[in-house]
Amino acid sequence: MEMEGELMKDSRKDSKGRVLKDGESQRKDGSYEYKGADGRRHSVYAGTLKELREKRKQAEKNVEDGILFVNQNILLNDVFDIYFSGKTELKESTRSNYKYMYDKFVRMKFGMRKISLIKYSDIREFYNYLINDLSFKPNSLEIIHSLLHPTFTLAVRDGYIRCNPSDGLRGDIKKSHCWEKPQRHALTEAEQGAESS
Structure with missing residues (x-):
C-alpha cells in the first residue's frame, strides 16, 4: 500500500x-x-482510533446542540470584549473601574483560556487564587464575578458553551471563606427600650 499523500x-x-x-x-x-x-469543514485529530471516536461523538453532539466547531477556539477575553462592548448604560467611572479590574486580574492569565474548556472548578481555583494569593476582599471578588458570570451567560446564549460554569460559584466561595453576612434580627420592644436607656 502506497502512502504518497498525507x-x-x-x-x-x-x-x-x-x-x-x-x-x-x-x-x-x-x-x-x-x-x-457543521456548515463549515473542520477536522478532529487523535493519537488512537478510540480517542478519535470519542472526540467525533463530542463534535457531533456539539453540532446537535448548536455549538459550532469554529466556536471551540474562542477565548474568554473574546467573549468578555463582546459582552463589555454592549454595556453602554454604564457610567464612565464604573466602566473604567470594571475594565481596569478585568485587564489587571483576568485578561493576561485566566482570560487567555478557551471558553469551551473552562469548568466550574477552574473558576473556583482562580477565585481562590485571587483571595489567597492576592488578598482579594469580598467587594473586589464581587466585581470580578459580576464581569465573568454574565460573560459566560452570553457565551451560552451565543452557542459557544452549553452551560454557565460560574453558576452557583459566588455562594460557594462566600461560604468557604466565611464571607456570609450574619442575619440581622429586629429588636423586640424590650430590647429597644434597653438600648435607649
Missing part, C-alpha cells in the same frame, strides 16, 4: 486492519483524523 486515502481500514467509518482516516504519521461538517 492520508491513506485508498484504504477504508487503518494500519491495524480496523474498518474506518465515514469521515475517518489514518494519517501518514499513524494518528487519526475525522473530517466532519
Whole structure:
C-alpha cells in the first residue's frame, strides 16, 4: 500500500486492519483524523482510533446542540470584549473601574483560556487564587464575578458553551471563606427600650 499523500486515502481500514467509518482516516504519521461538517469543514485529530471516536461523538453532539466547531477556539477575553462592548448604560467611572479590574486580574492569565474548556472548578481555583494569593476582599471578588458570570451567560446564549460554569460559584466561595453576612434580627420592644436607656 502506497502512502504518497498525507492520508491513506485508498484504504477504508487503518494500519491495524480496523474498518474506518465515514469521515475517518489514518494519517501518514499513524494518528487519526475525522473530517466532519457543521456548515463549515473542520477536522478532529487523535493519537488512537478510540480517542478519535470519542472526540467525533463530542463534535457531533456539539453540532446537535448548536455549538459550532469554529466556536471551540474562542477565548474568554473574546467573549468578555463582546459582552463589555454592549454595556453602554454604564457610567464612565464604573466602566473604567470594571475594565481596569478585568485587564489587571483576568485578561493576561485566566482570560487567555478557551471558553469551551473552562469548568466550574477552574473558576473556583482562580477565585481562590485571587483571595489567597492576592488578598482579594469580598467587594473586589464581587466585581470580578459580576464581569465573568454574565460573560459566560452570553457565551451560552451565543452557542459557544452549553452551560454557565460560574453558576452557583459566588455562594460557594462566600461560604468557604466565611464571607456570609450574619442575619440581622429586629429588636423586640424590650430590647429597644434597653438600648435607649
